[in-house]
Amino acid sequence: MANIKxxxxxxxxxxxxxxxxxxxxxxxxxIEINGQTFVDGExxxxxxxxxxxxxxxxxxxxxxxxxxxxDVFDRLGExxxxxxxxxxxxxxxxxxxxxxxxxxxxxxxxxxINSKSTDRGEAFQxxxxxxxxxxxxxxxxxxxxxxxxxxxxxxxxxxxxxDNILSGGRLGKMASMLTKLxxxxxxxxxxxxxxxxxxxxxxxxxxxxxxxxxxERHQDNSIQELSLSNVDCSDEYLEKVKDAVLxxxxxxxxxxxxxxSPIIMTHTGLNAIGVITLAEKPEPDEYK
Numbered sequence: 001m002a003n004i005k006x007x008x009x010x011x012x013x014x015x016x017x018x019x020x021x022x023x024x025x026x027x028x029x030x031i032e033i034n035g036q037t038f039v040d041g042e043x044x045x046x047x048x049x050x051x052x053x054x055x056x057x058x059x060x061x062x063x064x065x066x067x068x069x070x071d072v073f074d075r076l077g078e079x080x081x082x083x084x085x086x087x088x089x090x091x092x093x094x095x096x097x098x099x100x101x102x103x104x105x106x107x108x109x110x111x112x113i114n115s116k117s118t119d120r121g122e123a124f125q126x127x128x129x130x131x132x133x134x135x136x137x138x139x140x141x142x143x144x145x146x147x148x149x150x151x152x153x154x155x156x157x158x159x160x161x162x163d164n165i166l167s168g169g170r171l172g173k174m175a176s177m178l179t180k181l182x183x184x185x186x187x188x189x190x191x192x193x194x195x196x197x198x199x200x201x202x203x204x205x206x207x208x209x210x211x212x213x214x215x216e217r218h219q220d221n222s223i224q225e226l227s228l229s230n231v232d233c234s235d236e237y238l239e240k241v242k243d244a245v246l247x248x249x250x251x252x253x254x255x256x257x258x259x260x261s262p263i264i265m266t267h268t269g270l271n272a273i274g275v276i277t278l279a280e281k282p283e284p285d286e287y288k
Contacts (some may be wrong), residue, residue, distance in 0.1 A: 003079070003080070003081040003082070003133075004081065004082045004083070004084055004133040004137075004139065004142070005023070005025065005076045005081050005082070005083050005084070005133070006022070006023070006024050006025070006083075006084055006085075006086065006126060006129050006130045006133060007024075007025045007026075007027060007072060007073070007076070007083055007084070007085040007086070008024060008025075008026060008027070008085070008086050008087065008122065008126045009026065009027050009028070009029060009064070009087050009088055009095050009122075010026050010027070010028040010029050010040040010041050010261055010262075010263060011029065011040075011088045011092075011093075011118045011119060011122065011261050011263040011264055012026070012088070012118070012119065012120075012122045012123050012126060012261070013119040013120040013122070013123050013227060013229050013256070013258065013260060013261065013276075014026075014123050014126065014127075015256075015258070018123075018127060022126075022127060022130035022131070022134075023130070024126060024130055025072060025076060026041065027064050027068060027069060027072055027085075027099075028040045028041055028042055028064065029061055029062060029063055029064060029093070029095065029263050030061070030062045030064075031044060031049070031059045031060070031061055031062075031262050031263070031266060032059060032060045032061075032062065033052055033057050033059045033060075034057060037062075038262075040261060040262050040263055041261070041262070044262055045262075046258075046259040046260070046261065046262060046265070047259070048262075049262035049265050049266070050231065050232045050259065050265065050270070053231070053232075053265065053269060053270050054232075054270065058163075059262070059265075059266040060266070061093075061263050061266050061267070063093050063094050063095040063098055064095060064098060065098075066098050066101050066102045066105070067102075068102075069085075069098060069099050069102030069103075069106075070102045070105050070106050073085075073102060073103065073106035073108045073110050074106050074107055074108055076108060077106070077107065077108025077109065077110075081108070082108070082109045082110070082111070082139060083108050083109070083110045083111070084110075084111050084113065084129055084133070084139060084142055084143075085099050085103070085110060085111070085112045085113065086113045086115050086122065086125050086126050086129055086146065087099050087112065087113070087114065087115060087122075088115060088117070088118040088122055089114065089115060089116045089117055089118055089190060089192075090114055090116075091116075091190065091191075091192075091193060091194060091195055092118055092190070092195070092267075096112065096114045099112045100112050111139050111143070113125070113129075113143060113146055115146065115150065116150055116192045117150060117153060117155060117190065118155070118190065118264065119155070119227070119229045119260055119261070119264055119274050119276060120225075120227030120229055120256065120274070120276045121150075121153045121154075121155045121190075121227075121276050121278075123227075124149045124153055124225065124278050125145075125146040125149050125150065128142075128145050128146065128149055129142045129145065129146060132145055149278065150192075151282040152278055152279050152280070152281060152282050153276070153277065153278050153279075154189070154214075154275075154276070154277050154279070154283060155189065155190040155274060155275075155276050156187055156188070156189050156190075156198070156210070156214070156274070156275045156276075157187065157188050157189075157190070157268055157272055157273070157274050157275070158185070158187055158207045158210075158241075158272060158273045158274075158275065159185065159186050159187070159188060159268055159269070159272050160185060160204070160269070160270065160271035160272055161269045161270060161271065161272075162184065162186065162269075163269055184200045184201065184202065185200065185201055185202065185203060185204060185206050185207065186199065186200040186206075187199040187200070187206070187207065187210050191288065198210075207241070207273075208240075208241075208244050211241060211244035211245045211275070212244060214245050214275065214277070215244065215245055215246065215247045216247075217283065217284075217287060218246075218247050218249070218250060218277075218279060219247050219249070221279050221280055221281050221283070222247070222249045222250045222253070222279065222280045223245075223246060223247070223250035223253045223277045223278070223279055223280075224250075224253055224254065224278050224279065224280060225253055225254040225255075225256075225277070225278040226242065226245060226246060226250075226253050226254070226255050226256075226275075226276070226277055226278075227255075227256045227257070227258075227274065227275075227276040227277075228241055228242060228255075228256075228257040228273055228274070228275060228276075229256075229257075229258060229259070229260035229264070229273070229274040229276060230257065230258075230259065230260060230271075230272065230273045230274065231259065231260060231264075231265045231268055231269065231270050231271060231272045231273075232259070232270055232271065233271060233273055235257075238257045238273070241273060241275065242255065242257070245275060245277075260272075260274060
């Protein structure tokens, strides 16, 4: 049976240890700031991007070139290995489609999975795939596992300032028109085929009310993992959000709170928090 190697993109929320221990290959996206191009995670760090946002700069992102993916796929397949590439949602980027094109050009046997996710939600799938590959699972089994994880994952982003997410065009035209009228705090949910505003208000109380709703939804559906990927939020604030989200049945959930990737920061702006959960079972349809 051919060895399977796992590839993902730099929007993913993985610790350096997780990347190394699971032999995961990262294909970076790029960021442009004032006409200068930076490679995500290589020539600009998360902390450095925070400082650029504090200066009032409005970065722009670009997906990897198709040749970058071809080079990575060819290199990883030189020893006869298969490649599974798990990439951020096509709602957010053209990276997935670029990888599909590259897979057709590569001499390696490549399977490209649209995670329909990003950040730690994407990482849930990537880590599962890496463990499956190490255990000798097939590509089909890995695909099925990723689909199962997607169905149990939710990504809600608490957006404190709308400037970046609106300038990046990630919200629909009508939402942009409405939110520009007054200074709003909004919560957006990444769904399979859209990024939607699900709640808005004039203060951070809106965030905590929504977190309380999440907690209530999970009373009979425990949270197995919680990520609070954020853009320069204080530890105290993150702890308050964590306590607001986790029900009593989930107090032992795996927990991670780190700066999100420069790619995500570029679109969410300062003080945003991604509330990313992996639950025991999928949410009811009315919440999806």
